[in-house]
Amino acid sequence: MKPLIAPSILSADFARLGEEVESVLNAGADVVHFDVMDNHYVPNLTIGPMVCKALRDYGIEAPIDVHLMVKPVDRIIPDFAKAGASIITFHPEASEHVDRTLQIIHEHGCQAGLVLNPATPLHYLDHVMDKLDVILLMSVNPGFGGQSFIPSTLDKLKAVRKRINDSGRDIRLEVDGGVKVSNIGEIAEAGADMFVAGSAIFNADDYASVIQTMRDEIAAVTGS
């Protein structure tokens, strides 16, 4: 599948969020990564469905990838679907019934994904592979942008890539946390095909140049 670059708006200038999202899409980004934190499941507080709707009302048409770091998770899903989310991912530890949460996301017309933290085992995928559109591996502990990539994620990516290939389904393998120009090649080589990057893109002066360099690094190892 075509590699997707998904800037995390956590590192955008929130006072100019509409413009920032527009700029990063004009600079070549594919997907908007939207980090939702509740000061309960993670020790930080960010943005909710009203902000997602505001981006749609502003004219943003690109897919919005809502990464829910909230507990409980089910009751906020319909609000995000109504607000214009395209993909909704959640952490299994934040759901009492993972299969039901996936079902709620699909019933509301969104693509669904599970997010596994660095220390969360892969067995959470065991009985739901047929219901996943996305698997997101966290390469930092969730809660903050600007952290360093945890290298053991590479082996985990390889293992999940194998599971996806064995399943025969088109499941996106997304990676989130500490992704930069300097490591995106090895991350792609390990099997990721959707790359979240917050600080690496929004802290740069030229968004287009960072995104193009990321694409070149991915193409150098995967040919796509």
Ligand SMILES: O=C(CO)[C@H](O)[C@H](O)COP(=O)(O)O
């Ligand atoms: O989910 C997240 C943190 O919980 C963010 O998406 C992630 O950290 C992106 O930021 P950066 O690229 O700066 O690491």
Ligand SMILES: [Fe+2]
């Ligand atoms: Fe995220």
